[in-house]
Amino acid sequence: MKLILALLALFIAVPATAASLSIELDHTRKTWQTADLLKHPDAQTVQIVDDVSYKRNMTYRAVPLAVLLPGLTPEAHLQAVALDGFAAELAAAPLLQTRGARAWLAVEDPAHPWPALADGKPSAGPFYLVWTDPQAGHISPEQWPFQISTIKQLKTVAERFPALLPDPALAANDPVNQGFALFQKNCLACHRLNGAGDAQVGPDLNIPYNPTEYFGADFLKRYIRDPQSLRHWPQAKMPAFAASVLPDSELDLLVGYLKHMAGRKQQP
DSSP: OHHHHHHHHHHHHOOOOOOEEEEEOSSOEEEEEHHHHHTOTTOEEEEETTOTTTSSOEEEEEEEGGGGSTTOOTTOEEEEEETTSOEEEEEHHHHTOSSSSEEEEEEOBTTBOOOOSSTTOOOSOSEEEEEESGGGGTOOGGGOOOSEEEEEEEOOHHHHOGGGOOOTTSOTTSHHHHHHHHHHHHTTTTOOBTTBSSOOSSOOSSSSOOHHHHSOTTHHHHHHHOHHHHSOOTTOOOOOOOTTTSOHHHHHHHHHHHHHHTTSOOOO
């Protein structure tokens, strides 16, 4: 046992190493190495206030993500895949902005590794999508993927996963469809629904049961607001969605979508 603990401690203490990031767009593909990004002509030092992952102010060497996405149009759709299976669905338009909320690819320097996210856990490296002035773009925590290995252009979520779609008879601006948009932004990075989705972190939210079927009263909303207040365990990964990130009106829409999909179960 002592030998195992010693080896584990050694593994945790191993400094960051150089890594590679694949960016796969419909019209071009490129693999970036850590060293190339650190010396990129557009790289600069950025200050991140109240970093989503570290819960404090952080400083990074980073490249504006837009310059790594040549020729991408605002209508495009991307997915950032992390080493642990987290798959963030990202609309291209916010990533291409040069004013207001701005997306940056933070690059971990092996010579100056970032701190661990928690005791016994690795850092947010080797690559981390961070935002300056995120409040200006209503950027959610799920739009801050860390430990990124690949960024790829894909068809939209609705095109790839029809099992996620609400009743097609609903109007485009129906509250259920608004909730579906919020589900894509806030939930799909970790969860599947009806077996549809690319995430491998959290449970399916409709099969075998939808959370609206087993959370009574307003406990589901309380759980989304602060998961640890209802189910506390050290290995929990679900983040809390504060009202500043997901206002009450949007939380109602999200729960409305889930409740609607409880009546549209499809076995994977």
